[in-house]
Amino acid sequence: MPFESDLLTLLPRLRRFAASLSHSRSDADDLCQAAVERALRSRDQWQPGTRLDSWMYRIMRNLWIDEGRSRQRAARTFAPAEAGEQVGYDGDRQIEAAVTLSDVDRAMASLPDEQREAIALVLVEGMSYKDAAAVLDIPMGTLTSRLVRGRGALIDMLGEAA
């Protein structure tokens, strides 16, 4: 089935997008799983011939905004305690080993959602401004001003040797 096989192919990119949106790898994996579940439930809404990646990014981003806010507030520079609590998640051990946040993770996590999601789509996922603006459902000018602000903040945080 093309939908499932395309979705399987996209999984590495979806995990990457989730990681750049989230503040911890356990959040990222939860988010990715929730997005895939939602996509499978509402696949009838996807129009063949349109971009599945954009559709998936949109689902994931909306989930993050809708459901992630409270968790996001709890998470700052340290990984939340829930990293080890996901029952039945067989990747737990690896993830716990990887929860040490790097400078980049910390800098990204400090950005407002609206800047981070723009940065994630364009700089991490490599989308064009046009496609990223479409995923976020905002005008191009809004996207570029968020990008300018977010990038300025990241360059300040990460220093000249970014």
Added chain:
Amino acid sequence: MSEIDDATVMAWADGELDEVTRRRIERAATSDPVLSGRMEAQRQLRERLSTHYARVAEETVPDSLRALVEGDHVVAPMKGREPLRWRGWATGGAIAASLLIGLTVGRVTGGDAGPISAGDRGMIAQGPLAAALDTQLASAQGDTPYRIGLSFRRKGGGWCRSFDGAALAGVACREGERWQLQQVVPGSGDAAGYRQASSGDARIMATVDAMIADQPADATQERAARMAGWR
């Protein structure tokens, strides 16, 4: 100091500038160390972020996540998918075209000999059309049943090619080992004398414009893509 604003420097690093502006800023940078420093900072930031998160994409996808997709595939096969983007061109003066396509597709899908087979994966090119899509270069084609218009990579990855023949013209994209038709319109030289569509047809150009990731392949890129089996 330079008058080039942050948005322009950023768009340069993101490859979003038009050719003229890109050249202008790159020329300006050669005599403006402040500007070239800003450009380098933006370029490095992009590189650092993309390298950092690339590691996540390179990890093995957890089995639980894969199983979610694969498991669903077994239990609930997809149904009722619309294989083609018919809606996009079902307006305007397409009634005659629709009739012709109805006849043509109806005929060509009746057996193995036609250029298209209709299956549950949509419409798949076969026979001489598949052969043209597989092997013919837009930059070098002789007197063949189909002409290739453009070869291009679509957004999200994968090769697509526009084609034009006597009865059918359209756009097909590589799906695995096959060419899946994204759009089909009447060809430019069918026997009934319809001359309303070709690979220069506005509907085909609109489809290409909507799908194309960057620029159409040049002759070298096209040849390389063919060598690589359009992967």
